[in-house]
Amino acid sequence: MPAIEILGLEKIYSVGFWRKRPKRALHPLELTVEDGEIFGFLGPNGAGKTTTLKLLMGLVFPTAGSARILGREWTDPSVKAQIGFLPEQPYFYDYLTAHELLEYYGQLSGVPGKHRKQRVEQVLQQVGLRGVQGVQLRKFSKGMLQRVGIGQAILHQPKLVFFDEPMSGLDPMGRREVRDLMEQLKHEGKTVFFSTHILSDAETLCDRVAIIHQGELRGVGAVEDLTSSVQGKVEVIWQGTQVPASIKALGAECHVTADRVRAIVAENQQDAVIDILRRERQRLIAITPVRTSLEAYFVEKLRRAETTAGSTV
Amino acid sequence: MRTRVAHIASNTFREAVRDRVLYNLIAFALLLSGAAILVGQISIEIEKLVVINLGLTAVSLFGVVIAIFIGIGLVSKEIEKRTLYTVLSRPVRRWEFIVGKFFGLAGTLVVNTFFMAIGVFAALFYVSHKFVRADALILVALYFIVLEFLIVCSLALLFSSFSSPLLSAVFAFSLFVIGSFAEDLRNFAGMAHGLSHWLATGAAYLVPNFSAFNVITSIAHEQPVAGQLILQNTLYAVFYAAMALSGAVLIFEHRDLK
Ligand SMILES: Nc1ncnc2c1ncn2[C@@H]1O[C@H](COP(=O)(O)OP(=O)(O)OP(=O)(O)O)[C@@H](O)[C@H]1O
Ligand SMILES: [Mg+2]
Numbered sequence: 001m002p003a004i005e006i007l008g009l010e011k012i013y014s015v016g017f018w019r020k021r022p023k024r025a026l027h028p029l030e031l032t033v034e035d036g037e038i039f040g041f042l043g044p045n046g047a048g049k050t051t052t053l054k055l056l057m058g059l060v061f062p063t064a065g066s067a068r069i070l071g072r073e074w075t076d077p078s079v080k081a082q083i084g085f086l087p088e089q090p091y092f093y094d095y096l097t098a099h100e101l102l103e104y105y106g107q108l109s110g111v112p113g114k115h116r117k118q119r120v121e122q123v124l125q126q127v128g129l130r131g132v133q134g135v136q137l138r139k140f141s142k143g144m145l146q147r148v149g150i151g152q153a154i155l156h157q158p159k160l161v162f163f164d165e166p167m168s169g170l171d172p173m174g175r176r177e178v179r180d181l182m183e184q185l186k187h188e189g190k191t192v193f194f195s196t197h198i199l200s201d202a203e204t205l206c207d208r209v210a211i212i213h214q215g216e217l218r219g220v221g222a223v224e225d226l227t228s229s230v231q232g233k234v235e236v237i238w239q240g241t242q243v244p245a246s247i248k249a250l251g252a253e254c255h256v257t258a259d260r261v262r263a264i265v266a267e268n269q270q271d272a273v274i275d276i277l278r279r280e281r282q283r284l285i286a287i288t289p290v291r292t293s294l295e296a297y298f299v300e301k302l303r304r305a306e307t308t309a310g311s312t313v
Numbered sequence: 314m315r316t317r318v319a320h321i322a323s324n325t326f327r328e329a330v331r332d333r334v335l336y337n338l339i340a341f342a343l344l345l346s347g348a349a350i351l352v353g354q355i356s357i358e359i360e361k362l363v364v365i366n367l368g369l370t371a372v373s374l375f376g377v378v379i380a381i382f383i384g385i386g387l388v389s390k391e392i393e394k395r396t397l398y399t400v401l402s403r404p405v406r407r408w409e410f411i412v413g414k415f416f417g418l419a420g421t422l423v424v425n426t427f428f429m430a431i432g433v434f435a436a437l438f439y440v441s442h443k444f445v446r447a448d449a450l451i452l453v454a455l456y457f458i459v460l461e462f463l464i465v466c467s468l469a470l471l472f473s474s475f476s477s478p479l480l481s482a483v484f485a486f487s488l489f490v491i492g493s494f495a496e497d498l499r500n501f502a503g504m505a506h507g508l509s510h511w512l513a514t515g516a517a518y519l520v521p522n523f524s525a526f527n528v529i530t531s532i533a534h535e536q537p538v539a540g541q542l543i544l545q546n547t548l549y550a551v552f553y554a555a556m557a558l559s560g561a562v563l564i565f566e567h568r569d570l571k
Contacts, residue, residue, distance in 0.1 A: 013569075057402045060569040077404055085402035091395050093324070095331040107320045108403045152399055 003191040004033040008065035040202035040209035041195040048215040049195035084158035090149030094138035109156035163194035325417020368433035384469025385481035450532040460550035467557035496524035
């Protein structure tokens with residue numbers, strides 16, 4: 001059973017005060033997240049990531065479509081006891097302390113009274129909030145609020161968590177801790193669905209990712225599959241200070257530093273470059289395949305989207 | 314479900330207390346003791362009358378102002394600040410949230426009224442040095458005032474579920490003022506003809522009829538309150554508040570959060 005099945009969820013907002021105009025935030029989205037995976041939901045600003053999460057949480061209502069979460073209709077109230085949600089830039093009742101807030105949320109999520117206090121302590125430890133006893137949330141820094149937000153999402157030990165930009169506002173240590181936490185959740189058999197635009201995080205953490213742009217899904221798959229689909233390149237390094245004209249002619253991207261030249265060429269031109277270097281009696285130092293990053297894939301997807309959008313207008 | 318409503322209500326109460334809403338009691342105490350001292354110096358005959366009149370009117374006005382000022386923000390502020398996201402993503406239904414908020418605010422007002430009532434009785438004792446049986450009528454007046462608060466709370470919540478705090482305040486205050494003159498409006502409706510008759514009748518029955526809840530003057534003159542009026546007002550307040558709350562729930566159930 002998949003953890004999340006999004007079946008054509010679509011959202012069109014109406015904007016404007018007097019004359020309402022439709023504003024499409026999400027094209028009908030089809031997406032399945034398997035049980036037990038860490039799934040990254042990637043996209044640039046305004047892509048529709050938050051909109052998708054808000055639809056799934058029932059905070060906004062879809063124009064069309066539906067979803068299933070943990071095998072049940074997404075509007076089914078019993079689903080809510082088994083999911084956790086971290087909103088982007090979370091904000092909480094600022095007259096409460098972190099302990100009081102988590103205690104209250106524990107009550108609402110039905111965490112039994114006798115475990116609650118202990119669980120609250122445990123979660124605060126886990127998200128790295130120590131010595132905040134008696135401090136009202138209005139005095140918390142941005143990163144501390146983010147940690148409270150992560151804490152409240154995992155408080156009731158949900159089977160499935162939704163994080164909207166979990167790394168935002170965190171220091172390097174914090175990011176590290178959140179990455180570890182997500183891996184820990186996966187290890188416990190939980191499913192993690194998170195949105196981000198930090199691609200390196202997605203690359204190291206995710207089993208699979210989806211890329212969304214302008215409210216439309218542009219690609220889904222395992223990180224390795226996506227990145228290998230981008231044409232491979234190799235990096236050739238030799239000793240010297242000049243780039244032979246025939247290599248330039250191949251369209252290589254060259255950088256000269258001190259006594260070395262670094263050229264990046266397409267994989268199928270590798271042999272041609274080596275031949276030229278041999279002929280020119282240059283000393284070859286290294287040839288390494290360039291691992292295309294998720295970023296390259298991402299950028300390419302968005303660029304392609306732009307050009308097709310341009311041609312249809 | 315009941316426990317979730319109760320948790321939301323108690324958190325609402327806690328918010329009011331931490332926002333120092335109960336500090337209004339200090340202003341109330343100052344006002345009342347000032348008045349008691351002042352009237353204590355003029356006349357023995359009317360001092361009791363003045364203390365009861367002034368005290369109860371102040372209880373009612375302070376409460377209504379609090380009900381409106383908290384009530385108008387109960388829903389819209391939570392949407393604006395997005396504190397609702399992490400509440401509604403839990404097993405909390407939207408109607409439970411509204412009903413919990415209502416009881417939280419109503420509870421705040423009951424507690425507030427309780428302390429103010431102590432103040433009124435203390436002032437009364439200060440000027441007349443004893444209690445008489447007729448003073449129990451003050452309790453009836455206080456009960457009616459609390460019923461009035463329930464209606465105001467529910468209306469403030471209703472407005473808060475679809476409009477901004479400022480507009481909600483304007484609506485709620487207008488309804489409170491018009492409702493206080495509901496009797497006059499009904500009389501006018503009886504005399505008017507044609508379209509204005511129908512408009513006035515419609516308005517007269519739509520606005521909360523607060524005239525029926527105001528027994529301050531009559532009890533100050535030690536006139537008894539009919540048992541039937543107590544029953545009638547109770548039913549009216551419960552019905553009116555329930556309707557307004559249902560309206561708030563209906564609107565809120567279908568609302569996209571910002
Ligand atoms: N309440 C709203 N009313 C109208 N339009 C909205 C509303 N909320 C979002 N949008 C629009 O929907 C689109 C998607 O927004 P969304 O917040 O989902 O983006 P996002 O992917 O989360 O971006 P970011 O990375 O900046 O958080 C944007 O064009 C935005 O302007
Ligand atoms: Mg977002």
